[in-house]
Amino acid sequence: MSKKSILLSGATGLLLSISAQAHDAAENMDDLTRAIAVDYEERLEDLYTHFHANPELSFVENKTAARMAEELRALGYDVTEGVGGTGVVAVLKNGDGPTVMMRADMDGLPVKENTGLAHASKAVQKDRNGNEFPVMHACGHDVHITSMVGSAKAMQDIKHEWSGTLVLIVQPAEEIIAGAKAMIEDGLFTRFPKPDYVIGFHVWSGLTPGKIIIEPGTVMSSSDSVYITIKGVGAHGASPHQGLDPIMIGSSIVMNLQTIITRNVAPLKPGIITVGTFHAGTKNNIIPHEAKLGLTVRSDDPETREKLLEGIKRVTNNTAKALGVPEDLMPVIEHAPNRTPPTINDPEVTAIVRGVFEEEMGDHLMRRPRDGMGAEDFAYLMAPETGVKGVYFSVGGSISEDPSQAPSHHSPEFNVSPKPSISVGTEAMVRGAVALFNQD
Template sequence: MASGMPENLEIDPALFGLYKELHAHPELGFQEQRTAALVAERLTELDFDVTTGVGRTGVVGVLSNGPGPTVLLRADMDGLPVREDTGLDYASTETATDEEGRTVPISHACGHDMHTTRLIGAAGVLTRSQDSWAGTLVVVFQPAEELGAGAQAMVDDGLFDRFPVPDVVLGQHVAPLPAGKIAGHAGPAYAASDSLRVRLVGRGAHGSMPQNAIDPVVMAADTVMRLQTIVSREISGTDVAVLTVGSLHAGDAANVIPREAELQLNLRTYDPAVRDHILGSIERIVRGAATTAGAPEPPSITEIERFPVVVNDPAALDKTFGAFREWLGDDNVFDPGAGAGSEDVGVLATSAGAPLSYWLLGCANPALFTTGDMTDPALRSVPSNHSPHFAPDLEATLPVGVRALAVAARTWFARA
């Protein structure tokens, strides 16, 4: 075992019960009242200076342990509007009211319950080993990551004015890799994401009299097809972007031409110049389709959510991963390349002016894999984040995740 992890400290067995409690009772972004209360209670028991309600429902704990670096460990807390279908005896059956007033099923289909539990566990490990490190530990339990708004909400609420400014930001995210594997990519690691709602307005009519209509369905179809040419024809083959139309809704009857249509789009990019170009092209194509159709009013394009590119500081990631390799061995730590998923953890690092070291932690049954890396065919069949079947292997994942955060933090603290 590496020197980064004290050999005489065990994982608190109560963490397994806490995980099941959080898993069974997920909450949507900015609604994490129950989760935040549990977090605050556990941190108080560990003698942290605890503040709740940061960025609406966020929780911050501070543990001062003499002079030394300030290390920020971050976990997100929110669930997703996904009906769980894992068959677990502690599966979520909860519902909630979303931002549009709809009642939706919710679950921890992205693993934020595991993130929260592991950070509480790491806080306990570090508390019990204060004689071996020096500095200030800041633990941030962030709301609304799935909305792309929680990190910014905490910053806007004075996160780095009210609490110590970190020298490094550390965090991890569960992924459908073998439990016990850690993966991270230096530089732009996770994509920027822009989700947009497009409203196209036409003129409704009876389906038998299209000459009296300006058909928004045709406008929408034209828009969808033209949008697909942006990535294939407007950006270089060496640039990376994904543009998806995930929702198209217009009308409710077969024989009625509706008045309007709505599209929801998602764009993933790594390069700000590519992003700006594509967003400009989206607006050009949407407005062009409406103009060509003779639409009676201009279309509207509204931002739903936005995530910036997550950029891992190469030196910071190398330092953290050096400790992981010493602890787990070279075979269990690797570079997965840049991922198309998105995260708002980078907002914390950028706002603090601190380097970011953020990594993926495998959470699936290792027996399902052969190579255990990004070439493994099991990645096509193992349930991924946001799937109704997503369920981390609790016994194999939780202890490694707790220790990974503790090892990473101790790597950055001064030795006592």
């Protein structure tokens, strides 16, 4: 039972409830904030609590997807399930005009929740490889999908305010940077109306509740995982000249890789090459036959990304050559498939959406420079080769007085304030979409 129906129980309550129901739906754009607030109290809060308590891992979001499909179908959308694995696509055709896509990601993380909340997750689930993990919505994707249900209702209620085709996508596996690509490969842009524009948002625990940050240009970095296997020749540690030491070669590669950032990339262009794993050897007096490095590579633009990935090959191969590695033992460099380009907001689309936020939600807008190189596979949906222009923005949901002290995303203590983030996220998505539909 929702809070509202508890408040309104009893005979007078019944009458009030009926009259309130008649005005629940948004009648026009001016009525949107109020209508979303009512929807939150009556429906979205319970839905959020349900999703938060029942998170699922990447590509096995079966119950979440089924529930989303059910909610969107009930709102009159034409729903297709199983797109790119567990993805859901919901279409609402509403006359002539552009096609606008809204995206929400739905996966949780292999984290054991430690928030102490009444609706904290106790879920344990097998991932797609059969390994069991505790699961938690430790990144706020429960906020995104709940807000999508709110947006779906509002867009239906104010149908007379816009014209075109609305496509909602419930995306799997953002956390392993795979779901957007999987949906595209399964015909997202060919089996369904192809969007002219795509919009989406992420809730942030480190941002004041209800605040919105929307900026043109790069908003999330590219992310690539690279694995390097260095082959050597095993020998006794006391006879290094009889072997070929992969630890020494690997160490030189680690050091030389950093020269790519400092010597090849322009000083004002951000870039990261982090060697996060270095595995080799079994015993102090044995030269092993192999060493393995694991790298994460980040950049903010496609040119720098290419420079870093090319540079890694060049430095690795030439360092090996310089240290006497023969042709048949050259290092093996693997570029893992879970990768994403940078998320670059289209300046025109950003100006349109930001413009309507300024007019209608001005109090919520704030500016803050980026302070990290996180990545997001939303980038695939508006990569240049898709021809789709888009904008991705941030909505604050901090639970702390001082947002900079809030528990970070992906931590067991992660928590966001659902009411402002869902209500503001919903309103922003709806106003943004309507502005894109109604351009002259």
